[in-house]
Amino acid sequence: MDKKIEIPDNIHEIAKIAKALSHPVRVYIVMKLAKMSQCCYSGDLVEELPIGRSTLSQHLKELKYAGLIQGEINPPFIKYCLNTENFEIAAKQFNELFKNNYNYLKIEEL
């Protein structure tokens, strides 16, 4: 009688990535790293973004927690790079979510 389902793991994973990308500053950082396919420093980001250092640090922490980026210690700097392996997994998960539109996208732009 109880048809309640449990939400499957892959959906929780998509929600987790989406949550990491639910703030403009974090989307900006990820896009920057993905586009340039190079790393950057917290100090470079704080100069261009309209937020304080400690706030930026928290956003970086969340992106790290979600697995989208990783930090390489390169004293006295910390260099942040895309975690390409997880980024590819995330790309596939969103690919799955938006699957219905892939035919459309393929014809139009691929």
Place this chain on the structure above:
Amino acid sequence: MDKKIEIPDNIHEIAKIAKALSHPVRVYIVMKLAKMSQCCYSGDLVEELPIGRSTLSQHLKELKYAGLIQGEINPPFIKYCLNTENFEIAAKQFNELFKNNYNYLKIEEL
């Protein structure tokens, strides 16, 4: 001297969609509607999801606000469908975000 940038609109839009998809229940609803490419009722969802009616209603409201779904009044029911136009726009925006991985995805799966 002030190199602070303003975060561009398209990034705010991506963050807005990501925020709408940052909760498992909302991802579940959108995936269900996208996969089946058919509509469903709030009452059907509340039977399968482990949340109350008013909570579900709030999630639907947020998905509507983000433009991912739309409701058709069909008394005494309200039928929810994917907003395909906006869903395609969202697909393109995430396509842009994950662009770097499209070569990879194309070879592997398309």
Place this chain on the structure above:
DNA sequence: TTCTTATTTCGCAAAATTACGAAATGTTTT
């Protein structure tokens, strides 16, 4: 060792999110 530099953690406050039950809304059926 002391100073400087880059970054993070801590402590806090304001705002937003999540969830629920109760009450309200609007429509059909009786």
Place this chain on the structure above:
DNA sequence: AAAACATTTCGTAATTTTGCGAAATAAGAA
């Protein structure tokens, strides 16, 4: 008109997120 139904809005509470400045951390330079 009253009852029944599906759904939403309201009021409220617990939790999480966001942001900042001050203090802490850690490495290199003086």
